[in-house]
Amino acid sequence: MQKYSIFSLIKNAFSNHKDWEVAWKDSEPKKEYDVLIIGAGGHGLATAYYLAKEHKITNVAVLEKGWLGGGNVGRNTTILRSNYMFDPNGLFYEYGMKMWENLSQELNYNVMYSPRGIINLAHSDAQMNVFYRRGNSMRLNGIDAVMLGRDELKKMIPFADFSESARFPIFGGLMQPRGGTARHDAVAWGYARQADSMGVDIIQHCEVTGFDVQNGKLQGVQTSRGNIKAKKVGLCVAGSTSLLAEKLNMKLPIESHVLQACVSEPVKPFLDHVVTFGAGHFYCSQSDKGEMVMGGDLDGYNSYAQRGNLPTLQHVLTEGVAMFPNLSRLKMLRTWGGIMDMSMDGSPIIDKTHIDGVYLNCGWCYGGFKATPVSGWTFAYTIAKDQVHELSSKYRLDRFNTGHLIDEKGLGTKTWIG
Amino acid sequence: MLEIKCPYCGSRSQNEFSYGGDSNIKRPELGKEVSDKDWDNFIYLRKNPRGKHSELWHHVAGCRQWFKVLRDTSTHEIFKTAKLTEEL
Numbered sequence: 001m002q003k004y005s006i007f008s009l010i011k012n013a014f015s016n017h018k019d020w021e022v023a024w025k026d027s028e029p030k031k032e033y034d035v036l037i038i039g040a041g042g043h044g045l046a047t048a049y050y051l052a053k054e055h056k057i058t059n060v061a062v063l064e065k066g067w068l069g070g071g072n073v074g075r076n077t078t079i080l081r082s083n084y085m086f087d088p089n090g091l092f093y094e095y096g097m098k099m100w101e102n103l104s105q106e107l108n109y110n111v112m113y114s115p116r117g118i119i120n121l122a123h124s125d126a127q128m129n130v131f132y133r134r135g136n137s138m139r140l141n142g143i144d145a146v147m148l149g150r151d152e153l154k155k156m157i158p159f160a161d162f163s164e165s166a167r168f169p170i171f172g173g174l175m176q177p178r179g180g181t182a183r184h185d186a187v188a189w190g191y192a193r194q195a196d197s198m199g200v201d202i203i204q205h206c207e208v209t210g211f212d213v214q215n216g217k218l219q220g221v222q223t224s225r226g227n228i229k230a231k232k233v234g235l236c237v238a239g240s241t242s243l244l245a246e247k248l249n250m251k252l253p254i255e256s257h258v259l260q261a262c263v264s265e266p267v268k269p270f271l272d273h274v275v276t277f278g279a280g281h282f283y284c285s286q287s288d289k290g291e292m293v294m295g296g297d298l299d300g301y302n303s304y305a306q307r308g309n310l311p312t313l314q315h316v317l318t319e320g321v322a323m324f325p326n327l328s329r330l331k332m333l334r335t336w337g338g339i340m341d342m343s344m345d346g347s348p349i350i351d352k353t354h355i356d357g358v359y360l361n362c363g364w365c366y367g368g369f370k371a372t373p374v375s376g377w378t379f380a381y382t383i384a385k386d387q388v389h390e391l392s393s394k395y396r397l398d399r400f401n402t403g404h405l406i407d408e409k410g411l412g413t414k415t416w417i418g
Numbered sequence: 419m420l421e422i423k424c425p426y427c428g429s430r431s432q433n434e435f436s437y438g439g440d441s442n443i444k445r446p447e448l449g450k451e452v453s454d455k456d457w458d459n460f461i462y463l464r465k466n467p468r469g470k471h472s473e474l475w476h477h478v479a480g481c482r483q484w485f486k487v488l489r490d491t492s493t494h495e496i497f498k499t500a501k502l503t504e505e506l
Contacts, residue, residue, distance in 0.1 A: 242466035253462035255439070256491070301437040304468040304492045310419055311433055344462045400462045401454065413461055414439070 001197035004108050023189060024068075024196035029203050032229040033061045035383055036221060037236055038208050038244065040064035042073035042184070042369065043361055044236035045191035046376020047383070048200045054377075055384035058199035061230075063223060065207040069188035072238055075306070075338030076369040077261050077295045079274055079285065081118045081179035082143050085134040088394035088406050089347065090141040095391055096374030097143075097178060103373060109190030111182045112288065118179030118274040119148065119157070121323075123168040127279070131174035138176070146175045157275055159324050167322055168279050179274060181285055187372055210247055211358070218357030234359040234383050239339030240304070241362035248355060253344035253400045254363055255415045257298045260308035260316070262335035264327070266290030271324075280319030284327075291333060294320055298340065308337040340365055342415035345399070347406035350379055350392040359383050360397065420494060424477045425485050425501045438474030440464040441486045441506075468492050472506055475499075 002008060002021045012020055035051060037044045040062045051057045064070075080100050082093035104111050122128045128147075135145035149172045154162055162170060192202055203225070210222040211233070220229035235244055245252050266289050276283035281296040296316030299308045313335060321328045343349060343363030348371070351360050361379045364371065378389035388396060399405055420432035446452040446460055465471065471491045476484050488498040488506045500506050 240468075243468055251459075251463050252466075253464075255464055255466050256468075301489075302439070302466065302471055302473065302491045303494065305494055309432070309494070401458050 001193070004110075023193040024202055027061070027201035027203050029061065029063075029206060029223065029225050029228055030201065032220075033201075034059040034231065036060070036228060036230040036233040037062045038221075038233060039071070039236035039238075040068045040188075040192070040202055040204065041071045041236060041238070042069075042188050042191070042372035043238070043364075043375045043379070044234075045188055045195055045202075046372050047234055047236060047361070047379045048202075048376075049191045049195040049198075050376050050380035051384060052195055052198035052200055055380060057384055060195075060199075061201040061203055061228065062195070063206045063208055063221075063228075064202070064204045067204050068192055068202060069185055072338045072340075072364075072368055073184055073188045073372070075261070075336055076184055077283070077285070077293050078181045078184045078287075078369060079118065079179070079283075080113075080115075080182055080370045081176055081274075082370075083118065083120070083134070083138060083145065083174065083176040083179060084408060085137040086406055086408055087141060089408055090138060090143055092374060092378075092391050092395070093371060094141060094143050095377075096371055099373035099377065100182060100370075103182070103187070103190070107190035107194050109186060109193060111186045111190055113180070113182045114288075115178045115180040116273050116285070117175055117177045118276065119153070119173045119175045120276045120278060121153075121160075121173045122171045123279050124171060128171050131172075135174050144176055144178050146177060148173045148175050156273065157271065159270060159326055160275070161323055161325055168277070175273075181274060181287075184369060187369075191372075191376070208244065213248070213355055213358075216354070216356055218355060230357075232357045232359065232383055234361060234379060236361045236379070238341040238362055238364045238368055241341050241360075245360075248353070248358060250353065252349070252360075252362065252397075255302055255342045256304055257301070257340050257342050257415065258303040258305060258308050258337040259295070259298050259340050259366065260313055260335060260337045261293065261295040262313065262317075263287065263291040263293050263333050264330040265333050267292070267330065275323075277319060277323045280322060282316055282319040282323060284320060284324070292327065292330060298342070299337075304339055306337050306339060308335070344413045344415060345405040345407045346409055346411065348375070348395050349397050350375065350382060350395045351388060351397045352382065352386065353397070420496065422475060422487065422496060423499045424480060424483070425499055425504075426481045426483050427477060430477070430480060434477060434479040436476045436478045438476055438484060441472045441474045470497070
């Protein structure tokens with residue numbers, strides 16, 4: 001594989017950039033593989049990469065119904081963080097944060113990792129107390145957390161509404177300085193390129209239509225491009241997990257919901273951090289191109305449409321303008337929607353299943369992108385060793401029967417509330 | 419914007435309603451022995467089809483009645499609405 005560097009860039013400049021190798025092959029399906037991964041999104045590609053790199057399993061195919069990176073890895077708002085209170089989440093995502101720090105070097109692909117800090121705004125003494133508690137829990141798990149007062153925030157995000165008339169006055173905030181953003185497409189492309197170079201086949205436009213299971217053991221899958229034999233298959237199809245699970249006669253504690261995001265026209269540097277205004281269902285950051293990247297809550301009803309509806313968008317942007325009044329002058333460039341696997345406790349599922357050789361990676365709710373490296377890391381381990389990784393050992397499916405839920409928000413089982 | 423026909427008030431904009439999820443969930447009968455599995459399924463398992471979905475909506479900013487809606491989850495098309503006591 002061609003190494004990307006300043007020297008390869010200069011060298012290729014002399015040939016008008018016509019001699020670059022393809023980043024990954026457009027593979028045809030073979031008859032049989034050791035492991036199949038369904039879904040060429042961030043998690044699927046990362047899993048294939050770590051299977052090849054860490055576990056030396058290279059006879060792997062990644063099957064993708066659409067095109068590489070066309071699902072949620074290309075539809076998120078690129079935020080990285082590990083600002084969780086509960087130990088299983090904190091430790092899992094913090095391991096992921098450490099992987100992000102070296103990911104560009106690891107993949108020889110610039111994922112534009114930008115630890116610009118993520119700030120959660122608080123609007124009352126009670127909310128400040130809750131944030132102190134979460135910040136302390138984070139610190140006990142070795143995660144960076146800083147409480148900010150109103151005066152500090154005034155200097156950091158001067159365009160927020162600090163006036164007397166603000167509907168939700170800013171009392172302060174909790175910041176994770178190492179939180180930030182990364183270029184979402186580059187993550188998918190970087191993993192795809194490295195996985196491909198180690199022998200993984202990435203097969204696009206190949207929809208899995210059924211599973212061949214005999215005596216409780218996986219034998220292979222049926223696809224729109226023929227049958228493929230395999231002893232192991234990993235599902236990385238967040239958004240459509242229930243549909244594939246149904247083909248395996250499994251019912252999962254998951255609902256599919258659409259989550260919208262949008263970007264404005266590009267403007268000069270305006271916001272240096274990721275800022276969440278949770279009380280108003282709004283968060284935003286500014287992309288390197290200068291666009292304001294904004295999002296909020298679910299549309300609020302089951303949906304497989306990768307597009308949303310105007311009332312939610314209007315609500316999100318109304319709150320956005322309340323927090324950053326001069327956003328009102330911006331034009332919108334694009335809006336889009338992605339389908340979230342909303343699990344019944346708000347936490348993901350990485351596990352084996354009752355079928356030998358079928359592995360589950362799903363239920364990522366709003367937060368799948370930041371978990372891409374650590375999800376691939378732990379899922380590859382689970383598939384290779386047929387046992388659950390210690391880091392994801394609390395994300396098992398049977399927690400819904402044993403009662404060991406990880407309900408970070410304390411919301412109960414109404415996924416549509418968020 | 420969805421336009422939802424409340425069986426009591428007629429067609430109104432989506433802004434007046436809130437969502438209640440799968441309408442087929444039945445609470446295990448009171449006073450009877452319920453296995454852990456049945457109870458877990460009642461709490462955590464919902465239908466999640468791509469296509470026609472029978473669900474509950476609440477006319478929260480109107481008559482405050484709950485009712486059933488048959489809606490397509492991939493196109494958002496609404497086929498039919500009915501009172502809770504009626505069949506969809």
